[in-house]
Every structure is written in C-alpha cells, then in structure tokens.
Amino acid sequence: MKNLLYKKIILSLMLLSLLLVAFFSVNRKFFIKEYSFQSFRFIDFTLPSVEGTNVTMSTITASKPSVLFFWAKYCPVCKPDLNFLTALKHNPNFADIALISVATGEALPDMITFVARLEEKANFPILVDADRSVAMQYDVYKVPETFLIDNQGVIFKKFIGSVSEQREAFLRELSSVRMQPRQ
Template sequence: MKKLGTQATLICMAIILLILSVRPPSSEPRQPVKPGYPMPSVNLPSLDGKNVALNASQRKPLLIYFWASWCEPCRAETPDLIAFYERHKGDIGVYAVNVTSKDEPDSVRSFVRQYNVRFPVLLDERGEAAEQFRIVSIPTTYWIDAQGIIADRFIGQLTPQKLEEKLRSLRR
C-alpha cells in the first residue's frame, strides 16, 4: 500500500511539474519587430493555393506589404507597387500580404484582377502574420535585407520615390 501511495505521489508531482512548465504562447517573450532584428517567419497560402514561407532564408531583400481590398491608400499605391515590381523583380522579392481576417476572399480576387497584380498575394486568413509583424494600420510595408533582418517599416502610402529610395538603401 505504501508503494502505491509513493507512486501516486510521484505521478501527481510529475503532472504538476508538467502543467507548470507549459506556458501559453502569449506568455513567451516576443522578439521585437523593428529595424535591426530578424524578421518573423510566417507560412501563408497564396491566392493560387500554394503555401509560401516567408523567412530569413530568402537570400535576397524582401518588401512585405500588408494591405486590404477596401483600403483606399492601398488602392492608390497598387499601380506604383506593380511598376516597382516589374522594374526590380530580379533584385527584390515583393509579397502582398492581404489581411484576409479583415477582408473578403472574393474582394481580394477582384482587386488582384482589377489591378492585374503579378507579384505573389498571400492570405493572412487568421491574422497570424499581422500579429507577428505587429500590424496596427494598413498599408504597412516592411523592408527586409538579404540576411533576413528588418531594415525598415513604413506605415501609410508609399510614393514611387520612397520605393526607389528604400531599395537603394537595402543595396548598400
């Protein structure tokens, strides 16, 4: 009987230690999402159904653009982003991350057709990428260097001049 009591006590203690050692994700210290720090890694489906991993192993600079189809500044800057992409697609990866948790998939498809967007459009259906990148407003654009380090973040509508300036600074 004493042996059974000892085993039960050990099992209870093991369960308690296990419960205490498991922390919910929200209590884990989060790495800053700002210039000088590695970019968060995210996996998102593309509009055409493929899974795309955005992470520090891209080996070329990235422009990660958070947007929504109902966002007027996003609509206004889309032609400039398309022209930028066409000029520099060999030098920089351009990814448009639609904050689909705040948008409608049909609206996203319509937007992409209307503007003839040719760079990859990723769907953040659960808002996980927006949370990891700490998106508080759209449009928000992140510039990532070839080593996966955040070079800059810009909130608001980008001009063609700002797009070119940011790319030049990434090349230095």
C-alpha cells in the same frame, strides 16, 4: 421647443462629423509620423495565396532584398500601392527584389474574387492572412504598412501609410539595401 433643440444638436453633430471626415481624408499624411524603429530579423510564416498554394516567406525571400507589404481590400490607398509595387517589379533596377503582399482580415475566397477583378495584375505573391495572426506578429495594426528586408533577413525599415505617396523615401531606402549574402 425640446424637439428644435434635439434637431440643432443632431445637425451640429452631423456637421462636426462631416468636417472631421473631410479633414482626415485630405490630410492622410497627418497620420504618417516619424517614430523610432528597431531593426529585427524577419519572422517566417506560411500563408495561402490567391493562386491556391501555400507560400512560405523564406522560400521567396532567400538571399534577396525583399519588400513585405501588408494591406486590405477596404483600404483606399492600398490599390494604388499594389499598382506601384507591380510597376516596381518591371523596373530593371529592382528586378531582383522579392515582393510579398499580405492581405489581412479577409477570407481567402473573397480575396481571390477581389484580386481577379483588379485591372493591373500583381506580378508577385498575394497571400491571405484571414485571422491577422501574421499581421499581429509584425505589429501591423493599420494598413498599409510596408517592411524592407535586406539580404540577411533583417527588417531595416518600416513604412506606415502609402508607399506610393512616400515614393522618394521608399525608393531611396530600397536602393540602400545591403547586398551581403545571408549567413
């Protein structure tokens, strides 16, 4: 009798877990919430790239509107976002945009292997933030998160969740970047 009760409880918990996983997988937009965002000046950093060099953000973004994309290899929507951003660099309307991607929480050798296996090769730097120190400076606690930076180095918009799933809003905001030279 006791054994049957345990089986029912375990079966009920498994069914509940399955339903929760299905709900949150289908309703990813459930997690994308509007929130108030206050602009701030970008925080400069230097990280190793999968190309084998150390890259400083300010050298890439100097006097250009920029996109800073935080992601991880375990993230299911991050790979489509990488492809979307790669295609964006091929669009003549956005050719002058600086793109920087930061893979978080992974060791550099693992990311080099992962990036080498990607079907579509990124046409922008992929930096590795193994200890998540840069992600923490930007208050990135889940991935993907994407920041839009104007020519003056001011982060004026933060997208939480997949930018390829928020394509219209992302492209509209990216098109609105202020074009004054940095002071």
